Amino acid sequence: MQTVALIDYGSGNLRSAQNALERVAAASPGGARIAVTSDPEVVAKADRIVLPGVGAFAACRNALMARTGVVEAMTEAVQDRGVPFLGVCVGMQLLATRGLEFGETPGLDWIGGEVRRLEPASPTCKVPHMGWNAVEDLSPAGGGLGLDPGAAMYFTHSFAFHAADPADVAAWTDHGGRFAAAVARGNVAGVQFHPEKSQSAGLSLLARFLEWRP
């Protein structure tokens, strides 16, 4: 049975993400074991990796770097072995080249771009953005991730991923202006929304990720 490493680096409560993954794993044909871990050896051997993240870019990045060997293990798995990878919320933002929350912080730079504060054009669109939004304008990779055009997902964030190459944006959404709801390049994907809080649409994305062969 495949193992999914859900990276535990002290960024918020992982229970809902873990529960959602376990639920879809139980229903998936191949099954999956969900390992909540910060052990580089587990990460290095994982068949799939999920990187969550709640809070500020810099704090998450620093917490991740503080787990000795985890980034190296993730990088080797993703880049050398082609292990499918999903970043969620700040875990998605960390894929960028840099984040601009509380100064400039380098990201993993797996997908070129910057993470910048949302600046909605309309005063009725609040920051942080917390709520249900439809994903649209899917790229082929977005379709491959199991996203459906028009599906509502639950977002909770103040910053957004500005991809250097728009082709890396797998799905868009709008909150007083368009921003990336999902990014994907090769075997690396990230979603700004919380699939574990996005009901059936979110669970089906996680289910598809367990089968995803980029």
Next chain:
Amino acid sequence: MILYPAIDLKDGQCVRVLHGVLDTATVFNSSPADQAQQWANAGFPWIHVVDLNGAVEGKAVNADAVEAILEAVSVPVQLGGGIRTLADMERWIDKGVSRVILGTVAVREPQIVVEAARRWPEQIAVSVDVRGGKVAVQGWTEDSDLDAVTVAKRFEDAGVAALIITDIERDGALTGFNVDVFGAMADAVDIPVIAAGGLASVADIEKLRARKGRPIAGAVLGRALYTGAIQPGEAIKAAA
């Protein structure tokens, strides 16, 4: 408009009460987590949870049931009842509550709400529970001498996510509800209004939506959902 199915917790069970009086409780499900999951599976995008014992006692009483709900559902949860301090809020937000509902503390110590909304913007909702035009507190066992708009106005620039306006006199009574109670608040205060108390049919959802003036952002569904008077699919369609 967003619909919030309500899970009211009393002694670990999912109940409905009349006018907020705990002794009138009817148990609808002994497993609140199962119930929450049923509502989420029915397609509701949020779950509204109230710790009724907690509201009266001023501290979390049904914490285990709340945690079980948080683990069971894959939708955001808003939680109220007995949350009085910043430490209480932090604890629940860390546990995965998406929005914390403050009632009594909003009347008695509004500065705590302002501070909470500064720390957790768009994650704090204020519950304004109206009886005879005045705001009730402490699990609705006490009345304040403040009118609802006065209380709500305090939080206009604080970054509060929503005002949950409950019409206590109609809550749980299924006597049809009074759109004007919610409409007056929506028009007077620049914070999204969620209507609660007395929604008895899909027609009531349609009434909220048809109302002129500033739109009502959401509605809490209680007893009518449990008795079957409101069918989830029809309600969600009417609210969309």
